[in-house]
Amino acid sequence: MSTAVLDKRPTGLPRVSQRYFPVLATLLLLVLMYLFGTFQYEGFASGQGVANLFIDNSYLIVVAVGMTFVILTGGIDLSVGAVVGLSTMVASTLLEDRGWSALLVIPVVLLIGCTLGGLMGAVIHYYEIQPFIVTLAGMFLARGLCYVISTDSQSITDGLYSDIALKTIPLGGGVVITYSVIVALAAVLVAYMVLHYTRLGRNVYAMGGSKQSAMLMGLPVARTTIAVYTISGFCAALGGILFSFYALSGSPNTAIGLELDAIAAVVIGGTLLIGGSGFVLGSVIGVLVLGLIQTIITFANLESYFTRITIGLLLFAFILLQRLVFARRSPGS
Amino acid sequence: MASAASSPVVQMTGIRKEFPGVKALDGVDLRLFAGEVHALMGENGAGKSTLIKVLTGVYTIDGGEIRLGGEPVLFSSPLQAQQAGVSTVYQEVNLCTNLSVAENIFIGREPRRMGAINWREMRRRAREALERVDLHIDVSQPLSSYSIAIQQMVAIARAVDISAQVLILDEPTSSLDQGEVQQLFRVMRQLKAEGLAIVFVSHFLEQIYEITDRMTVLRNGQLVGEWMTSELPQVELVSKMIGRDLATLEALEGENKRTLTALENATPVIQAKGVGRKGSVEPFDLSVYPGEVVGLAGLLGSGRTEVARLMFGADRADSGDFLVDGKPTHLRTPRAATSQGIAFTSENRRTEGLVGELTVRENIILALQAARGWTRPISRKRQDELVDEYIKALDIRPANPEQQVRNLSGGNQQKVLLARWLITRPKLLILDEPTRGIDVGAKAQIQKLVVSLSEEGMSVLFISAELEEVLRLSHKVEVLRDRRIIAELANDEGMTVEKIVETIAGDSREEVRA
Numbered sequence: 001m002s003t004a005v006l007d008k009r010p011t012g013l014p015r016v017s018q019r020y021f022p023v024l025a026t027l028l029l030l031v032l033m034y035l036f037g038t039f040q041y042e043g044f045a046s047g048q049g050v051a052n053l054f055i056d057n058s059y060l061i062v063v064a065v066g067m068t069f070v071i072l073t074g075g076i077d078l079s080v081g082a083v084v085g086l087s088t089m090v091a092s093t094l095l096e097d098r099g100w101s102a103l104l105v106i107p108v109v110l111l112i113g114c115t116l117g118g119l120m121g122a123v124i125h126y127y128e129i130q131p132f133i134v135t136l137a138g139m140f141l142a143r144g145l146c147y148v149i150s151t152d153s154q155s156i157t158d159g160l161y162s163d164i165a166l167k168t169i170p171l172g173g174g175v176v177i178t179y180s181v182i183v184a185l186a187a188v189l190v191a192y193m194v195l196h197y198t199r200l201g202r203n204v205y206a207m208g209g210s211k212q213s214a215m216l217m218g219l220p221v222a223r224t225t226i227a228v229y230t231i232s233g234f235c236a237a238l239g240g241i242l243f244s245f246y247a248l249s250g251s252p253n254t255a256i257g258l259e260l261d262a263i264a265a266v267v268i269g270g271t272l273l274i275g276g277s278g279f280v281l282g283s284v285i286g287v288l289v290l291g292l293i294q295t296i297i298t299f300a301n302l303e304s305y306f307t308r309i310t311i312g313l314l315l316f317a318f319i320l321l322q323r324l325v326f327a328r329r330s331p332g333s
Numbered sequence: 334m335a336s337a338a339s340s341p342v343v344q345m346t347g348i349r350k351e352f353p354g355v356k357a358l359d360g361v362d363l364r365l366f367a368g369e370v371h372a373l374m375g376e377n378g379a380g381k382s383t384l385i386k387v388l389t390g391v392y393t394i395d396g397g398e399i400r401l402g403g404e405p406v407l408f409s410s411p412l413q414a415q416q417a418g419v420s421t422v423y424q425e426v427n428l429c430t431n432l433s434v435a436e437n438i439f440i441g442r443e444p445r446r447m448g449a450i451n452w453r454e455m456r457r458r459a460r461e462a463l464e465r466v467d468l469h470i471d472v473s474q475p476l477s478s479y480s481i482a483i484q485q486m487v488a489i490a491r492a493v494d495i496s497a498q499v500l501i502l503d504e505p506t507s508s509l510d511q512g513e514v515q516q517l518f519r520v521m522r523q524l525k526a527e528g529l530a531i532v533f534v535s536h537f538l539e540q541i542y543e544i545t546d547r548m549t550v551l552r553n554g555q556l557v558g559e560w561m562t563s564e565l566p567q568v569e570l571v572s573k574m575i576g577r578d579l580a581t582l583e584a585l586e587g588e589n590k591r592t593l594t595a596l597e598n599a600t601p602v603i604q605a606k607g608v609g610r611k612g613s614v615e616p617f618d619l620s621v622y623p624g625e626v627v628g629l630a631g632l633l634g635s636g637r638t639e640v641a642r643l644m645f646g647a648d649r650a651d652s653g654d655f656l657v658d659g660k661p662t663h664l665r666t667p668r669a670a671t672s673q674g675i676a677f678t679s680e681n682r683r684t685e686g687l688v689g690e691l692t693v694r695e696n697i698i699l700a701l702q703a704a705r706g707w708t709r710p711i712s713r714k715r716q717d718e719l720v721d722e723y724i725k726a727l728d729i730r731p732a733n734p735e736q737q738v739r740n741l742s743g744g745n746q747q748k749v750l751l752a753r754w755l756i757t758r759p760k761l762l763i764l765d766e767p768t769r770g771i772d773v774g775a776k777a778q779i780q781k782l783v784v785s786l787s788e789e790g791m792s793v794l795f796i797s798a799e800l801e802e803v804l805r806l807s808h809k810v811e812v813l814r815d816r817r818i819i820a821e822l823a824n825d826e827g828m829t830v831e832k833i834v835e836t837i838a839g840d841s842r843e844e845v846r847a
Contacts (some may be wrong), residue, residue, distance in 0.1 A: 210429050
């Protein structure tokens with residue numbers, strides 16, 4: 001009956017390798033894939049090649065950041081692809097048909113995204129409906145609204161808007177990036193700070209660990225649920241703006257199925273689908289892995305559907321990996 | 334130590350709480366004094382949990398008054414109660430195991446510097462908070478890497494650190510071993526000396542008498558009374574809790590020795606020959622005769638449940654043979670076992686037995702209906718008859734067949750599960766920890782039921798961590814150690830709990846047959 005009774009060392013692997021293992025595995029995969037591409041294909045390794053990876057996927061990075069918040073709480077947001085589409089439609093219509101200034105259009109689009117997300121969060125919490133169903137409804141609503149606005153695509157010619165979209169920033173050595181990349185990286189940085197250095201962020205992790213416990217510990221579960229879906233809606237709208245920079249058009253068929261790419265990126269990036277464990281940086285790496293697969297397939301002159309097959313296999317492998325890592329951990333509790 | 338003359342920290346008077354169809358609390362009073370450990374006593378379903386949830390703001394009351402430090406209060410959320418100084422550590426530790434120990438203590442009130450969480454400060458303060466409960470562990474590790482006992486201490490440290498005046502411990506000892514319980518008691522005594530009012534709920538009467546100063550007894554949602562622990566003998570406490578004299582309990586005491594005679598010629602209901610499963614249980618022989626109660630004794634993890642699961646086909650044996658009524662039979666699935674007249678109630682009644690959303694009636698009918706097949710539904714009239722019969726026979730409370738099972742207390746859920754299988758008239762009933770976590774009254778009822786079932790000729794395989802219970806009910810006891818049946822002990826004149834313990838421990842003087 002000495003104090004020693006409770007002074008047991010934790011069992012299992014040390015924390016570092018365990019918590020970060022899935023992310024590190026993804027990082028390793030990314031490096032291996034890059035090395036493979038470098039040795040296999042001429043002209044694969046270049047500074048601009050890396051920069052293009054970010055330029056081509058900036059919108060997906062932003063959407064995946066929002067998705068990470070939602071998945072960390074144990075939820076899911078299927079509406080993000082449709083919200084991206086809606087955002088491109090709203091932006092192109094307001095800019096071209098209504099002649100609004102880009103400086104006004106961007107806040108309006110972001111506000112629409114936040115509102116949609118916040119509403120879904122509120123419905124999920126207060127009516128206790130599964131996020132899957134609520135955001136599926138949100139997806140149909142947003143996609144439907146796209147076609148209400150127009151069934152045709154609309155190209156964007158607004159001066160300021162295309163300036164922001166096309167302007168490049170030289171990084172030296174002839175490598176350039178776009179403003180979209182900076183926006184995406186800023187979103188990642190902010191998300192990281194929020195998740196790790198604010199109470200909101202920690203509540204997100206706590207809720208993913210156990211919603212019941214979070215409630216009994218007196219944490220603001222309602223506020224947190226609404227917040228994460230609002231964040232996801234915001235990120236989807238921001239992703240939509242970046243996409244419209246990238247395509248310089250708005251189309252009702254934009255980003256169909258993008259939500260699944262985002263979810264895949266988040267899971268490959270090491271975030272647990274049941275919530276409570278994962279990192280936003282992992283999601284970024286997940287997006288880069290998806291982008292790199294695309295690049296390699298292009299270099300290999302393969303049909304583009306091989307991209308989907310590869311992503312599917314990877315996703316499967318990573319979910320198995322998570323099972324193994326966390327199955328080993330669970331007997332403690 | 335505060336005297337009874339000083340005013341209580343918490344005074345609850347005339348508390349009423351109703352759920353649809355149930356009066357959970359009806360005019361209950363509770364007084365908590367600073368520097369005292371207060372036991373909240375009562376059978377399962379007496380209203381202890383509801384009273385705690387009322388005090389901690391999980392439920393709002395339908396009537397009565399709560400005063401905290403003399404001021405009337407009304408908590409509408411756990412957060413409000415916590416801020417007012419009432420903290421709870423629940424039976425199943427309600428923390429987030431994915432977060433670090435430090436975060437679990439401070440989440441929701443993390444120390445911040447310039448708006449950002451100050452992790453270093455949080456870890457430092459977490460170490461301090463843990464020192465109050467005499468725990469020295471690495472606070473940056475995730476909580477999941479520590480044992481339940483440590484997680485519970487962390488929960489207490491969190492509760493105490495939220496400058497609690499009132500600490501409620503709901504069944505904190507149910508998953509702790511002896512040493513850990515003593516550690517908990519040391520911490521409780523220390524916190525008591527610091528002036529906290531502690532509420533302690535436990536099914537272990539010895540623990541109640543060891544640690545508490547005062548107790549309040551509830552029965553059927555009503556107040557029985559408040560006593561100083563030292564002034565209420567244990568026997569009287571039990572009779573106050575179950576509301577009747579101890580005849581039921583004592584009737585059982587008389588039947589301590591239960592050796593069946595003239596079994597040698599009978600055919601076993603079930604006979605396992607060299608049955609085993611890799612990584613689960615080593616091959617064993619086991620025979621159960623008609624009307625025989627066979628007890629399985631052994632430590633947690635010794636393979637008791639695994640034996641039961643093999644006998645029921647829930648796990649598939651990879652060696653050996655089964656004989657049912659002397660005929661070789663395959664028991665590969667629970668379905669095959671059920672059709673041979675074998676029934677099994679799992680130790681995890683909530684996850685592996687009952688369907689919480691269904692009613693008592695639907696749960697009871699489930700197995701019988703499954704055995705008949707869905708093409709031959711049982712008429713509603715027949716269902717009602719059967720269910721009423723078993724609700725009466727097993728004294729399931731509330732006696733309402735349309736009540737959702739999840740709203741029943743643990744003991745009553747166990748009875749529903751038993752009723753489900755009894756209704757199918759099995760030859761062999763396998764009971765895995767049927768009395769765990771249920772109160773004295775229901776426990777005695779279930780024990781009595783086992784005895785009368787075996788007298789009617791049903792065979793029972795009885796698993797329990799409580800050796801007294803195993804010994805009291807069984808004709809013979811199979812002793813397990815390290816996933817092996819190491820001995821079969823006839824429950825004859827000389828058999829005692831001590832002898833079983835010695836066998837389990839492996840230092841028995843006499844040679845036991847393996």
